[in-house]
Amino acid sequence: MDSSLKYRLFNILASGKNLTQRSIASELGISLGAVNHAIRCLAEKGYIKLEAFCNSPNKRNYSYLLTPDGLEEKARITVQYFREKMAEYEKLRRELSRLEKEVREIERYAQNKPAPGQKRAPIKS
Secondary structure (H helix, E strand, O other): OOHHHHHHHHHHHHOOOEEOHHHHHHHHOOOHHHHHHHHHHHHHOOOEEEEEOOOOOOOOOEEEEEOHHHHHHHHHHHHHHHHHHHHHHHHHHHHHHHHHHHHHHHHHHHHOOOOOOOOOOOOOO
């Protein structure tokens, strides 16, 4: 599971809402089987506890409670996700800066483009 998906799943589970795995799958944009597998893995690792609602007419509703280890893992994933996004941001910022320079060069060239039949004026630096 990639860090973005892990981060979003932990946030959904930490929300305290009574959710079905189907609603979680829909919110994450992944299959029901993938959610089921992820939740089982998190429960096996001791990151979450599942509590079924006995009084609920829909026996598929569960409350997912993050354990102390789960809260620690959520914090670790949040920091990791933040660092990944910051690295992506810095890379994108450098790319945008390079593109901006390229666009300025193109615009400078376009301003100095000669009329038909005329010679182009040299570009001044």
